[in-house]
Amino acid sequence: MDNHDSKTRSYNMSKIRSSDTKPEQIVRKYLFSKGLRYRKNVRNLPGCPDIVLKKYNTVVFVNGCFWHKHEGCSKFVWPSSNENYWKKKILGNVKRDEENYAKLRDLGWNIVTVWECELKKPVREQTLSNLYIKIISQRRD
Numbered sequence: 001m002d003n004h005d006s007k008t009r010s011y012n013m014s015k016i017r018s019s020d021t022k023p024e025q026i027v028r029k030y031l032f033s034k035g036l037r038y039r040k041n042v043r044n045l046p047g048c049p050d051i052v053l054k055k056y057n058t059v060v061f062v063n064g065c066f067w068h069k070h071e072g073c074s075k076f077v078w079p080s081s082n083e084n085y086w087k088k089k090i091l092g093n094v095k096r097d098e099e100n101y102a103k104l105r106d107l108g109w110n111i112v113t114v115w116e117c118e119l120k121k122p123v124r125e126q127t128l129s130n131l132y133i134k135i136i137s138q139r140r141d
């Protein structure tokens with residue numbers, strides 16, 4: 001097999017594994033503990049949002065800093081080999097994210113993005129309480 005195939009395969013495998021990754025679990029557990037109820041990995045919405053809170057009109061994406069190119073983040077560094085391959089892959093992800101967010105906004109959803117690095121221990125509590133506030137402020141009664 002050539003290099004490209006093995007890279008594609010490991011990418012696909014990481015996509016499969018990522019359906020219930022640790023950062024997502026941290027966020028879901030927290031929201032649940034705060035009494036919020038949600039659906040996860042909702043495939044009939046653009047981008048298959050990780051968490052959907054219908055009552056609050058809000059979708060949450062928990063994004064890996066590398067795969068979704070977190071600007072200015074120390075966890076995002078272009079790989080030094082196969083540059084063209086990674087450029088195409090990562091920039092493709094970013095473009096798809098932007099398209100999905102635009103579609104969701106058109107459908108009237110409020111979008112909150114949580115980055116993996118924001119869930120590191122020293123900043124986790126702050127990130128989660130900010131997220132909670134952003135969600136409950138969207139409640140329409």
Ligand SMILES: [Zn+2]
Binds near residue numbers: 070073076116117118
């Ligand atoms: Zn980051």
